[in-house]
Structures are given as C-alpha cells and as structure tokens.
Amino acid sequence: MVAEGSAQSESRTAGNAPLPPRRPGRRGPVQRAIAVAGIGVALVGVLSACSIEDAFYFGWPRGRITPDAQRMFDLWIGSAIAALAVGVFVWGLIFWCLIRYRKRSEELPPQTRFNLPIELLYSVTPFLIISVLFYYTAVVQTDVVELQDDPDVVVDVTAFKWNWEFSYPQATGQDGRPVSTVGTSSYVPVLVVPTDQRVRFVVQSQDVIHSFWVPEMLFKRDVFPGNIDNQFETTFLSEGAYVGRCAELCGVYHYSMNFEVRVVSPDQFQRFLEAKQAGQSTPEALAAIGEEPYAITTTPIPTDRSDSPN
Numbered sequence: 001m002v003a004e005g006s007a008q009s010e011s012r013t014a015g016n017a018p019l020p021p022r023r024p025g026r027r028g029p030v031q032r033a034i035a036v037a038g039i040g041v042a043l044v045g046v047l048s049a050c051s052i053e054d055a056f057y058f059g060w061p062r063g064r065i066t067p068d069a070q071r072m073f074d075l076w077i078g079s080a081i082a083a084l085a086v087g088v089f090v091w092g093l094i095f096w097c098l099i100r101y102r103k104r105s106e107e108l109p110p111q112t113r114f115n116l117p118i119e120l121l122y123s124v125t126p127f128l129i130i131s132v133l134f135y136y137t138a139v140v141q142t143d144v145v146e147l148q149d150d151p152d153v154v155v156d157v158t159a160f161k162w163n164w165e166f167s168y169p170q171a172t173g174q175d176g177r178p179v180s181t182v183g184t185s186s187y188v189p190v191l192v193v194p195t196d197q198r199v200r201f202v203v204q205s206q207d208v209i210h211s212f213w214v215p216e217m218l219f220k221r222d223v224f225p226g227n228i229d230n231q232f233e234t235t236f237l238s239e240g241a242y243v244g245r246c247a248e249l250c251g252v253y254h255y256s257m258n259f260e261v262r263v264v265s266p267d268q269f270q271r272f273l274e275a276k277q278a279g280q281s282t283p284e285a286l287a288a289i290g291e292e293p294y295a296i297t298t299t300p301i302p303t304d305r306s307d308s309p310n
C-alpha cells in the first residue's frame, strides 16, 4: 500500500512536465466534434431528402387551411425556436467547458460543490420555460376544441371498414333522410364544405376505431364506435381540394381509407346541397356547381387481388 501511494505522488509531480508536442495534421477534440456535427447535419439533410425551405417548416405541411391550423403552426414554431434557443445555450456551455477546462496536467483541479445560486437557477429556469409553453398550449388547445352553440353547417362523419360517409343533417333528401356522400372501393368520398362558415363535424364509427385526419388542417380526431359524443368545429379559409386519411391502423385495407375535402364558396355549397336534395349523385352535384366531379387529390386503391398468391 505504501509503495502505491508513493508511486501516485510521483506521477502527480511528473504531471507538471510540459505536454508532448501534437503531431502535425492531427485534429484536436474540438475540431473533431465540429467535423462530426457537420457530417451529421449534412447526412440528415441528404437522407431525408429535405429542401432547405422544408427545414424551416419542421416537417409540417405548407398549407394551413383553417385559423386553428395557423394557430397550432405558430405554437409549434414558437416552441421549436424556444427549444433551439435552449439547445444552443446548453451546447455553448458544453463546448465552453470542454475548451476552457480541458485537461492541461495530471493535477486534480479544485473541486467545488453546493453552489446554491446556480443550483437554484437551473432548477427554477426549466419550470419557467415549461410554464410558458404550458400556458400557450392550453390557450391554443382551448380555442381549437371549442364548440359554439350554433354552428352554420353540421356534418355527420361515419367511418367504417374501409371508407367514409359524410351526411348533412340540415338538408333532407327525397327519401326523408339527410343527404350524404359515401365512398366505395371504386370511388373516393368527397366531403364538401363551405368557406368562411363555422362547420361542426360529429364523428362516429360503425365498427372499429378509425381516425379522421386532414394533414392541411393540422388536426386529427379518433373516431370511436358506440354512443360517444365526439365533435369538433372549424372554419375553412380558402377554396381548394385537400386529401383526408384514416390515421388509425384499423385493418387490412386501412391504407385505402382516403377521402377528399372539397372547400367551395358558400353559394356553391348551398347549390350542392340543393342538387343532392333533388336526387343527384355526388359527381353530378359537383359538376352542377362547376367543380371536378371526382376526387383530384387521391385515387381509390385497386382492390383486384386476382394476381395475389392467396
């Protein structure tokens, strides 16, 4: 034991000797870290096939067709910027420590502990950050899920394996039932809605759990079977056609559960309902208001399995 102790004190004394010169062409740890970070960033860009412009959207769709989508997008971008600011600050501290306190000798540096102000600072600061994030999340979420007393348009959404039916309880057809548009294996259902009017969606499933998702709305809502009161409302800002999907793995042909949201002017919407009430099919009614009769953002999935090994 005595021999070991003396060997240690010898090595500490020897540690004060100047370090051997670095070999030419050999990179230091800081340069290596920067090089690895640079390669990582380049690889992420190349492998994900992202453009520089896409990177600023953090993977979110470019179009935002409702005020709710715009508010959620702003919240997300604000949160991402806050996270990046914290990240840059922490990375800066890490690199500063790496450089400022890098090993210069074998001597143990002075050990400090119980720095109360700093410990308080790094305990309180994260709570402040998450409080601000929580506040804005709660405000935006409350607005997005808000239901008003008297929406302009109501759409009953029925999901079933593996398609959708959209019916309009405010417009009764010739058979005494609400007019509706439904998809089949050869026909993608088109959900027609007006701009600038409050639309309420009442969603329910006939079989398993599905999920109503329109990427450009930045919104999805699970669709449950049974008497579950599941509703949401929104307002569409601009006319256009947007793809909708089932976002819940609901069975073999889950991937074929697409639909299209067709946003038209309030006048066109009224004429569409009247055409449906007069007994026209959905393609006929769409053509009658000057719209494409069939979905343009997605096509039915081929259901011919004759070449399948089973």
Ligand SMILES: [Cu+2]
Binding pocket: 159, 162, 209, 210, 211, 246, 247, 248, 249, 250, 254, 257
């Ligand atoms: Cu589904």
